[in-house]
Amino acid sequence: MKVAIEETYNNSKEALNSIYKKRKRTLLFQKIVWGITGVYFIFIILSFIYPLIPSLKNGYIKQTIQHPYQNQLFIIGLIIIISISSIFFVRTFQIYVINEQKVMDKLIKSLFPNIEFSRGISDPIKEIEHSKLFTNIQSNPISYGQIRSTIGGYTINISDIGVQEKNVTNNVLKKLGNIPALNILVVLWQYSIKNTFTNSTIDTNQFTFRGMFSWFHFTKKLDGHTVLLTNNHQTQINRFFRTSFKEEQRILLEDPRFNKEFIVYGTNQIEARYVLSIALMERIITLKEKFNQPILLSFQNQQMYLAVQNKQGLFSFSKGKLDDICVIEKLSHTIQTALDIVSELKLKK
Structure with missing residues (x-):
């Protein structure tokens, strides 16, 4: 390589x-x-x-x-x-x-000459909705390209997506936008200030999530779902005020290192522990370290969904100068890590 x-x-x-x-x-x-x-x-x-x-x-x-x-x-x-x-x-x-x-x-x-890469494949809207990683999606997610590869008979799908959610911040701005006199301040902030004082292009600024999204076959058959999100205050607030997934409950696991990195929600405490074995939690932490970016995972109906945040997008170039081999190395590392997820998490048995 x-x-x-x-x-x-x-x-x-x-x-x-x-x-x-x-x-x-x-x-x-x-x-x-x-x-x-x-x-x-x-x-x-x-x-x-x-x-x-x-x-x-x-x-x-x-x-x-x-x-x-x-x-x-x-x-x-x-x-x-x-x-x-x-x-x-x-x-x-x-x-x-x-x-x-x-x-x-x-x-x-x-x-990666042996993989199939296309920007014309239809957006994985159904998979994104089924993943339950994103609460109250505001409009149809956008896909900026997709990699499809088969390794040892196992199909891997990797997309670069943009998702706009109705999170707490967007809901507050929407309500303020309905108030006369304040609405012009909301427009000033959302469109003028955000797009003026940024080094990101306007198409990226509109999303609450931009980055990689993948889905894989999961060997364990599940009746409910288990979701792993980045453990921070914003995640907890957005999930608390969600209008969907009301059947979820907060799940505290026994691994303090894992709890520090992730906040877990699920429909069943026992099933969540069945899914997240000690070995799998260790492998997930290792995977996060390899990506060196916030990651989200969910398990449902013999499917595993993974999202890796990348504000510029997986198939777009990062900010700053590009005349450095590090740009190519980072791209190669990210895609190769995604292609290795099946073996890293030992999903195929």
Whole structure:
């Protein structure tokens, strides 16, 4: 694999450097578009606030009488600038995405010539819903490509997905968005501020989860389901306020190291312990360390589902410069680790 990595890197240096430059240009236009849009929203907000402040009211009215079209001209000017910059942004973004996909596709096929990789396979919506890893999915998940491989008669499916959930934060923002006067602040935050002060492209910012999603055959037959999530306050709050999976209960296992890494929910305490044997818990912790990213797992009806968070996406390039062999090594390591899950977790018996 080392030889393949070096050869792939040498053959793709120029293409990677070109992708980096295109991404910088795309992010620049993204910041310009949403920055100007933010100025527009702020101006609208101030135009409502000024007449309500006694110390500013008389001056505001006087200025409006002397220059009745000043505000309208300013707004029209902003709209024209936003429209022109949006055209440039959309064009550069399309060019960047198309070129990124072409380069990434070549890298994957060069590193793993024996696997099937496609961006045209239908989104694994049913599998994502059955996994119960994501609560209250807001819209249909999006797939950015899928790897399909057969190893020793065992089929492995690996997708790069984006999921938008109705979590606590999104629900609060939605309710605030229904309140007059506050709704414009919500729009300002969700679209302008988030997309201006970021180094991620706009298509990634919309998701609550972006990364790898896989599903495998699991030998143990189960009546309910068991879910392993990242152990943090945000996960606990979102799962507590869920409107689905009400039959779940919190499950505390005997392994303190495992409990530190994961929070476990399931429909049956006994079945969860049947699934999560001491040996499997050790292997799951080892797998998490290999990915070096937050991972989610669930077990249900002789199926195991795995999600690995990657904010930029599995089949997209990470932030920063790309003219380094580490970019190829990281991609190779992630995909190979995913392909080795069956043997790592000893799912095939």
